[in-house]
Amino acid sequence: MAVVARIRKGAYHDSVALLQVQRALRELPGVEEAGVVMGTPANLALLREAGLDAPDLQHAGADDLVAVVRARTEPEAVRALERLDELLAHRAGTQQADYRPRSVRTAVRALPGANLAVVSVPGRFAAGVAEEALREGLHVFLFSDNVAVAEEVRLKRLATERGLLVMGPDCGTAVVAGTGLGFANGLRRGPVGIVAASGTGLQEVACLVHRLGVGVSHALGTGSRDLSEEVGGATFITALLALAEDPLTEVIVLLSKPPSPQVATRVLRVARGCSKPVVVSFLGAQPAGAWEGLHFATTLEEAAYLAVRLLGREIPERADPTPEPLAWAPGQRWVRGLFAGGTLCVEAQVILRPRLGRVWSNVPLTEQARLPDPLVSREHTVVDLGSDEFTVGRLHPMLDPSVRNLRLLHEAQDPEVAVILADVVLGYGAHPDPAGELARAWEDALRRSGRKLVCVTSVCGTELDPQPYPEQVRRLREAGIVVAPSNAAAARVAAALCGAQAPSAFPQWLPAVEVPEPVPIHRPSSEPVRRLLSGTPRVVNVGLESFAQSLQAQGVPVVSVDWRPPAPGDPELLDLLARLGG
Amino acid sequence: MDIEAANEVVVQRILEAHPVLVGVGRALDVIPGMRRDLILHAGPPVEWARMCGPLRGAVIGALLYEGLARDEHEAVELASSGTLRFEPCHHHGAVGPMAGVTSASMPVYIVENRTHGNRAYSNFNEGYGRVLRYGAYGPEVLERLRWINETVAPAIGRALERMGGLDLKATIARQLTMGDEGHNRNVAGSSLFARQLAPHLAECGLPSEVLAAALRYLADNDLAILNPVMAACKATMDAAHGVPGSTVVTCMARNGVEFGIRVSGLGDRWFTAPAPVPKGLYFPGFNEEEANPDIGDSTITETAGLGAFAMAAAPAIVKFVGGTPQDAVAATLEMYEITLAENPAFAIPQLDFRGTPTAIDVRKVVRTGITPRVNTGIAHREPGVGQIGAGLVRPPLEPFQQAVRALAELVSG
Numbered sequence: 001m002a003v004v005a006r007i008r009k010g011a012y013h014d015s016v017a018l019l020q021v022q023r024a025l026r027e028l029p030g031v032e033e034a035g036v037v038m039g040t041p042a043n044l045a046l047l048r049e050a051g052l053d054a055p056d057l058q059h060a061g062a063d064d065l066v067a068v069v070r071a072r073t074e075p076e077a078v079r080a081l082e083r084l085d086e087l088l089a090h091r092a093g094t095q096q097a098d099y100r101p102r103s104v105r106t107a108v109r110a111l112p113g114a115n116l117a118v119v120s121v122p123g124r125f126a127a128g129v130a131e132e133a134l135r136e137g138l139h140v141f142l143f144s145d146n147v148a149v150a151e152e153v154r155l156k157r158l159a160t161e162r163g164l165l166v167m168g169p170d171c172g173t174a175v176v177a178g179t180g181l182g183f184a185n186g187l188r189r190g191p192v193g194i195v196a197a198s199g200t201g202l203q204e205v206a207c208l209v210h211r212l213g214v215g216v217s218h219a220l221g222t223g224s225r226d227l228s229e230e231v232g233g234a235t236f237i238t239a240l241l242a243l244a245e246d247p248l249t250e251v252i253v254l255l256s257k258p259p260s261p262q263v264a265t266r267v268l269r270v271a272r273g274c275s276k277p278v279v280v281s282f283l284g285a286q287p288a289g290a291w292e293g294l295h296f297a298t299t300l301e302e303a304a305y306l307a308v309r310l311l312g313r314e315i316p317e318r319a320d321p322t323p324e325p326l327a328w329a330p331g332q333r334w335v336r337g338l339f340a341g342g343t344l345c346v347e348a349q350v351i352l353r354p355r356l357g358r359v360w361s362n363v364p365l366t367e368q369a370r371l372p373d374p375l376v377s378r379e380h381t382v383v384d385l386g387s388d389e390f391t392v393g394r395l396h397p398m399l400d401p402s403v404r405n406l407r408l409l410h411e412a413q414d415p416e417v418a419v420i421l422a423d424v425v426l427g428y429g430a431h432p433d434p435a436g437e438l439a440r441a442w443e444d445a446l447r448r449s450g451r452k453l454v455c456v457t458s459v460c461g462t463e464l465d466p467q468p469y470p471e472q473v474r475r476l477r478e479a480g481i482v483v484a485p486s487n488a489a490a491a492r493v494a495a496a497l498c499g500a501q502a503p504s505a506f507p508q509w510l511p512a513v514e515v516p517e518p519v520p521i522h523r524p525s526s527e528p529v530r531r532l533l534s535g536t537p538r539v540v541n542v543g544l545e546s547f548a549q550s551l552q553a554q555g556v557p558v559v560s561v562d563w564r565p566p567a568p569g570d571p572e573l574l575d576l577l578a579r580l581g582g
Numbered sequence: 583m584d585i586e587a588a589n590e591v592v593v594q595r596i597l598e599a600h601p602v603l604v605g606v607g608r609a610l611d612v613i614p615g616m617r618r619d620l621i622l623h624a625g626p627p628v629e630w631a632r633m634c635g636p637l638r639g640a641v642i643g644a645l646l647y648e649g650l651a652r653d654e655h656e657a658v659e660l661a662s663s664g665t666l667r668f669e670p671c672h673h674h675g676a677v678g679p680m681a682g683v684t685s686a687s688m689p690v691y692i693v694e695n696r697t698h699g700n701r702a703y704s705n706f707n708e709g710y711g712r713v714l715r716y717g718a719y720g721p722e723v724l725e726r727l728r729w730i731n732e733t734v735a736p737a738i739g740r741a742l743e744r745m746g747g748l749d750l751k752a753t754i755a756r757q758l759t760m761g762d763e764g765h766n767r768n769v770a771g772s773s774l775f776a777r778q779l780a781p782h783l784a785e786c787g788l789p790s791e792v793l794a795a796a797l798r799y800l801a802d803n804d805l806a807i808l809n810p811v812m813a814a815c816k817a818t819m820d821a822a823h824g825v826p827g828s829t830v831v832t833c834m835a836r837n838g839v840e841f842g843i844r845v846s847g848l849g850d851r852w853f854t855a856p857a858p859v860p861k862g863l864y865f866p867g868f869n870e871e872e873a874n875p876d877i878g879d880s881t882i883t884e885t886a887g888l889g890a891f892a893m894a895a896a897p898a899i900v901k902f903v904g905g906t907p908q909d910a911v912a913a914t915l916e917m918y919e920i921t922l923a924e925n926p927a928f929a930i931p932q933l934d935f936r937g938t939p940t941a942i943d944v945r946k947v948v949r950t951g952i953t954p955r956v957n958t959g960i961a962h963r964e965p966g967v968g969q970i971g972a973g974l975v976r977p978p979l980e981p982f983q984q985a986v987r988a989l990a991e992l993v994s995g
Contacts (some may be wrong), residue, residue: 098912099912099916101915101919102916102919102950102952103919103950106915106918106919109918110915564951566949566950567948567949567951568951573948573983573986573987574949576986576987577948577986579990579993579994580585580945580986580989580993581585581586581945582948582986
């Protein structure tokens with residue numbers, strides 16, 4: 001066995017492109033494992049964990065491309081790496097042959113009328129790119145995470161001054177006038193407008209609405225911290241006001257994990273001023289008191305159903321699936337939830353907690369339930385595999401399910417585990433066959449554990465997704481996986497399989513929100529925001545090439561910036577440039 | 583110190599500059615600070631001991647031309663004696679292609695920036711072949727130089743006087759719409775030059791053999807307008823130089839050993855690094871190993887937004903710089919990444935009449951890592967062989983980084 005590394009100084013490629021090269025390397029003769037990453041400390045640590053350590057790695061910096069191959073023999077490893085440049089170049093060749101602008105400024109020149117920047121560059125550079133976009137008069141969909149709160153506040157202040165919308169940072173998805181951004185599902189257009197501080201929450205509600213036969217006008221993501229005290233709901237309120245006056249939107253859904261009470265109060269006052277019905281789900285945070293015009297839902301599922309009912313549509317009664325109860329072995333009793341969607345993980349806790357008692361998590365509802373080590377489950381545990389501790393320096397599990405596949409294998413070995421709960425998220429930007437990945441991992445896990453186990457999932461998606469919903473559901477069922485009609489239903493089924501009784505009264509342990517007075521809306525949306533919602537956006541894509549491809553597939557005019565890290569490899573110069581306002 | 587405001591001033595000065603070719607004069611009489619014992623050369627300062635082959639050859643040729651030495655041996659002795667002075671053309675408001683060697687009795691074009699009143703100078707172009715600017719100094723080279731300097735140049739000077747000056751800004755604008763980029767390709771501009779001069783040459787009472795000589799010079803030399811264009815760019819960029827706080831490059835030049843830049847807000851300091859060897863096409867029988875590192879003041883054209891910056895306008899010469907007309911467009915588009923403005927006076931038809939990328943910002947160069955593109959001729963490394971190819975060169979990044987460091991010091995200081 002031989003491990004061989006190659007370092008390309010200052011050669012930047014986006015993480016999805018590198019993943020494709022990595023897959024191609026793995027398929028070469030004799031190759032056992034391959035890693036192709038940018039040389040950030042986190043990525044190098046991951047390579048070492050994966051048995052891809054080589055002495056050369058200590059010379060790699062964050063702006064360097066690092067490729068490591070483990071093969072049966074050294075000549076095979078070397079031969080595989082000889083293909084590296086060709087594979088990287090092939091990637092470049094599949095992109096447009098024309099000149100690719102290197103900055104937002106020049107991209108705007110290449111796409112007259114551009115009004116939206118989709119930014120997915122590494123977090124430490126994201127605020128700079130977003131600021132450039134705002135200064136060029138573009139709205140920003142900021143997919144990147146690891147952006148400091150202070151930067152977020154600054155960007156959103158700049159956006160407000162200019163009448164622009166900043167969706168993000170850490171904004172996984174949005175639908176603008178029918179165009180899906182980031183991880184986006186195929187949705188029909190319709191009367192439900194969504195504002196969400198949570199990515200998979202938005203996707204789940206939008207897909208449920210779609211699968212109930214209704215459509216979505218706009219679904220505006222705000223970034224997960226928008227309703228924190230520091231950020232103060234800047235984007236949330238702008239988006240809410242825009243939907244309040246949007247002619248297509250008849251009912252508005254507001255989604256967030258439990259927000260700062262002060263900010264929630266501010267948002268709800270604005271919401272009460274809307275002349276349209278507003279559904280609010282703060283995922284378990286049940287406010288006390290009477291709320292004219294506002295309809296509270298504790299789960300995403302309930303929010304979607306409420307929105308559809310408020311439109312006067314009938315929803316057929318649908319019972320949760322009732323899988324054959326298994327005869328568990330003695331001591332076999334725990335639920336282990338392995339989520340790619342963070343909000344789906346929180347929703348699962350809102351369901352499981354009143355039915356099963358304590359549920360540990362790395363994104364807990366209360367601090368007492370925080371999992372001490374996210375890598376090690378205990379009792380009932382649900383983990384968000386998309387949270388920072390799992391994704392720094394690697395791809396999100398919606399793109400690369402390998403983290404979950406490994407964890408699934410591991411959980412299935414635990415004799416006390418009875419039920420695996422998981423989510424399957426479809427859509428543009430997601431893995432091309434997430435159900436297939438989960439099904440294979442599950443079959444493998446069952447075979448290796450040799451015990452009786454149940455896997456319960458739901459599929460967040462629609463028949464219009466690139467991975468069509470019905471086919472994905474079928475693939476899961478073929479593997480013996482129980483597929484529930486919603487994430488909430490999947491959690492209920494999992495709880496029932498573990499012997500849960502009817503839930504206790506609504507959990508009092510969640511923070512309550514005060515009832516605020518309504519504020520009449522007198523502030524109309526800015527002209528740029530109105531224009532953004534009135535037609536197909538014209539997009540400048542900076543970062544993941546796959547986002548540009550999915551926009552092109554939707555017929556959206558898009559120009560891709562050939563982005564590279566600024567002042568490559570020289571932090572001192574970057575600092576000097578900042579002082580020179582460059 | 584407000585960098586953006588300073589750069590706005592600089593950009594405005596570049597865009598408003600209006601270079602006009604007003605006449606011809608003797609270097610000693612017209613170039614500020616010119617002396618009999620002073621040899622001007624291309625690029626940043628370099629003393630005899632460090633000079634490359636072509637520059638040494640041109641110096642020897644100039645000393646022979648001036649009668650300061652009787653033969654090569656004497657010329658070398660004089661050049662290395664320390665009694666002569668060598669200074670960059672750029673220190674005297676002048677520019678010269680390749681070796682750029684200009685001595686006291688040589689005639690030079692005088693270009694006046696009508697907007698800002700400053701003047702710039704450039705020697706006469708000798709055409710292709712064995713020429714002084716590539717370091718050739720044989721008798722036939724000196725003879726041709728004399729013919730140009732003593733017969734052609736005065737005639738052109740008289741025609742220019744008679745016509746009251748030739749508008750170079752308008753001529754450059756027209757040549758860009760005719761397939762020139764103003765550096766490596768000047769065939770359209772030189773034709774326009776000849777066409778504008780011809781009637782005035784005919785009407786200023788020259789003896790017929792002198793008129794014939796002047797017309798033949800213009801007819802035979804595709805590069806005739808290169809030197810006036812360079813002086814026009816120099817007159818433009820000098821007007822933009824010296825604005826405190828500005829991060830705009832006002833000069834890029836090479837002496838065959840080093841590539842150097844100057845920046846508007848950094849006074850007369852040069853920021854230099856070793857000059858690279860250009861990549862390009864070589865004439866039959868020559869290759870890259872024989873090439874001298876990049877040399878010449880002609881990068882003043884790129885500094886002013888012409889040359890490689892206007893490559894999209896010159897699809898006819900894309901083979902020299904690697905490829906297809908699409909590459910030519912991409913080359914210009916790339917230069918917009920590192921510039922602050924577009925010059926509406928110099929519109930490129932192939933880009934829907936977008937102005938050429940203008941005002942290189944050292945900050946943008948360092949941030950993007952994109953160094954300016956330069957179209958250039960390639961000199962043989964031995965003196966006297968001449969041009970052996972043409973191509974593209976990317977200057978080193980270091981001088982731009984040094985400039986950013988110097989600017990940052992000013993800001994904090």
